[in-house]
Amino acid sequence: MKKIQIYALTVLFLSIFSNCTKQKSIDKEAASEKKDRNMFGHHIPRGLTVNSENLAPGYVMYAVPNSSLIYLVNRNGEVVHQWKGNYEVFHSYLLDDGSLFQAAIDPDYPIFDDAGPYGRIQKISWDSKVLWDFEYANDDHVLHHDFALMPNDHILAIAYEAKSFEDAIAGGRKPELTPKSGPWMEKIIEIDPQGSRGARIVWEWHIADHLIQDFDKSKANYGNPADHPELLDFNIKHHIPPAITQDSLDILIALDKADKNQTPYSKGSDIYHINAIHYNADLDQIVFSSPEINEIFIIDHSTSTQEAAGHQGGNSGKGGDFLYRWGNPTNYKRGDTIDRQLFYQHNVKWIENEKPGAGNLTLYNNDIPGRKDSLNYSAIFELKLPKDEKGNYILEKDRPFGPVQPSWKYIAKDTVSFYSSFISGAHRMKSGNTFINEGAKGRFFEVTPEGEVVWEFLNPYRGEIRKLNGDPVAMMPMTYWVFRATFIPADHPAFKGKELKPLDPQPDVFTLPPKEKEGEKP
Numbered sequence: 001m002k003k004i005q006i007y008a009l010t011v012l013f014l015s016i017f018s019n020c021t022k023q024k025s026i027d028k029e030a031a032s033e034k035k036d037r038n039m040f041g042h043h044i045p046r047g048l049t050v051n052s053e054n055l056a057p058g059y060v061m062y063a064v065p066n067s068s069l070i071y072l073v074n075r076n077g078e079v080v081h082q083w084k085g086n087y088e089v090f091h092s093y094l095l096d097d098g099s100l101f102q103a104a105i106d107p108d109y110p111i112f113d114d115a116g117p118y119g120r121i122q123k124i125s126w127d128s129k130v131l132w133d134f135e136y137a138n139d140d141h142v143l144h145h146d147f148a149l150m151p152n153d154h155i156l157a158i159a160y161e162a163k164s165f166e167d168a169i170a171g172g173r174k175p176e177l178t179p180k181s182g183p184w185m186e187k188i189i190e191i192d193p194q195g196s197r198g199a200r201i202v203w204e205w206h207i208a209d210h211l212i213q214d215f216d217k218s219k220a221n222y223g224n225p226a227d228h229p230e231l232l233d234f235n236i237k238h239h240i241p242p243a244i245t246q247d248s249l250d251i252l253i254a255l256d257k258a259d260k261n262q263t264p265y266s267k268g269s270d271i272y273h274i275n276a277i278h279y280n281a282d283l284d285q286i287v288f289s290s291p292e293i294n295e296i297f298i299i300d301h302s303t304s305t306q307e308a309a310g311h312q313g314g315n316s317g318k319g320g321d322f323l324y325r326w327g328n329p330t331n332y333k334r335g336d337t338i339d340r341q342l343f344y345q346h347n348v349k350w351i352e353n354e355k356p357g358a359g360n361l362t363l364y365n366n367d368i369p370g371r372k373d374s375l376n377y378s379a380i381f382e383l384k385l386p387k388d389e390k391g392n393y394i395l396e397k398d399r400p401f402g403p404v405q406p407s408w409k410y411i412a413k414d415t416v417s418f419y420s421s422f423i424s425g426a427h428r429m430k431s432g433n434t435f436i437n438e439g440a441k442g443r444f445f446e447v448t449p450e451g452e453v454v455w456e457f458l459n460p461y462r463g464e465i466r467k468l469n470g471d472p473v474a475m476m477p478m479t480y481w482v483f484r485a486t487f488i489p490a491d492h493p494a495f496k497g498k499e500l501k502p503l504d505p506q507p508d509v510f511t512l513p514p515k516e517k518e519g520e521k522p
């Protein structure tokens with residue numbers, strides 16, 4: 001009897017002990033999952049988390065989420081300067097005199113819904129005076145996502161241009177791929193700022209002028225997309241989300257779960273969602289990125305607007321047609337899914353002169369599918385573009401544009417801990433290191449060519465901009481998000497003669513409410 005009791009007690013003890021250890025390891029896994037995989041990084045340590053000796057001196061510039069603030073943060077993770085505008089700010093580019101151009105999110109932009117439209121570009125002086133304020137937002141068009149600076153102080157900006165269902169059908173689009181509210185096509189405009197509010201649009205390029213389709217023979221742009229990689233197949237498969245009733249939409253808008261401008265059909269309208277643009281003055285070319293179709297494109301900027309609408313003229317002789325494209329050759333029917341390299345990519349840009357890899361492109365490849373037993377992850381790609389001796393992009397017969405593989409890439413050692421399925425960016429530094437913004441988490445870090453993380457800072461700040469009706473903006477899940485973070489070397493002309501001491505006191509960091517308050521509407 002006694003033996004049985006001892007045996008039973010032993011079994012009980014062992015089972016409790018083993019349950020405890022199991023619980024511990026589950027908790028540990030849960031903790032590391034929280035630390036490594038929560039794409040928004042709600043509960044991970046913030047501020048400066050990795051520092052090293054002998055880093056290039058400099059600062060990180062970024063827009064504080066849900067605020068009108070741009071911060072400049074030093075290598076110790078301290079805020080040393082701020083620019084403050086009068087709208088929520090999306091991202092900014094620094095000028096040599098310490099002023100900046102910023103994308104200001106005008107809450108009043110009409111028609112276009114979804115994240116990305118911002119509506120205004122503003123120039124803000126070092127001491128936060130609004131020097132120029134240009135609105136480009138009406139029922140026909142709106143500035144969205146990114147813009148690029150040119151050496152002549154002009155700006156190249158991406159804008160949606162609304163087209164009707166009928167316009168799209170007239171362009172050979174298949175009706176079943178056409179949103180009833182019409183597609184938002186894309187244009188690039190070159191803005192020459194005038195005075196304190198005005199601008200001249202001195203050059204334009206429209207994607208609608210460079211389409212091909214093999215669906216409707218009666219249309220002028222009928223042809224085989226595989227024979228015309230310089231044009232965009234207007235019938236690339238596009239998922240049209242199901243319509244929603246106006247009553248349901250009204251409820252979602254009231255609950256803050258739908259954009260104020262959403263209509264029952266508009267969710268399918270953003271068919272290309274161009275999210276990045278960069279200008280190369282040496283080549284007089286523009287690169288831009290469409291995450292919806294998982295491709296980047298290069299076009300000639302040396303054309304007149306008239307030539308940009310056609311297929312001849314400019315340095316390339318190809319008018320506004322694509323000089324180069326990469327990422328998803330199925331879009332021009334050369335290759336299959338195995339040849340696809342890009343997955344909702346962002347922030348494509350040339351590596352500037354005097355940096356290692358000059359002339360190559362870098363980009364943030366957001367949402368690369370894992371194997372069948374693992375999660376999606378992000379990577380940074382560097383691409384060496386195939387060119388002949390005259391500088392023309394090489395395209396072999398019946399083959400997609402190269403390269404077959406990026407010349408360099410960064411992926412986290414465990415693959416999945418580096419992940420932001422949207423926004424984000426990267427750029428090469430003079431040292432040869434690469435500066436990365438994992439946007440959903442607001443995590444900025446610097447990696448060596450070998451992929452070692454030598455500096456890391458997680459944005460701990462969030463502002464308090466309210467909606468037009470005074471309601472607070474939901475802080476979840478995009479609590480600390482950052483669209484673009486830029487490393488600016490200490491010898492940048494903007495800092496000449498400026499005192500860059502840590503602000504005293506430092507701004508208050510933003511911490512999430514305690515757990516018990518989480519059920520409340522933030």
Ligand SMILES: O=[N+]([O-])c1ccc(OS(=O)(=O)O)cc1
Pocket residue numbers: 115116145273275291346422423424478
């Ligand atoms: O939530 N935003 O502000 C947001 C979301 C997506 C987005 O588009 S993306 O292509 O940059 O991911 C831009 C802004």
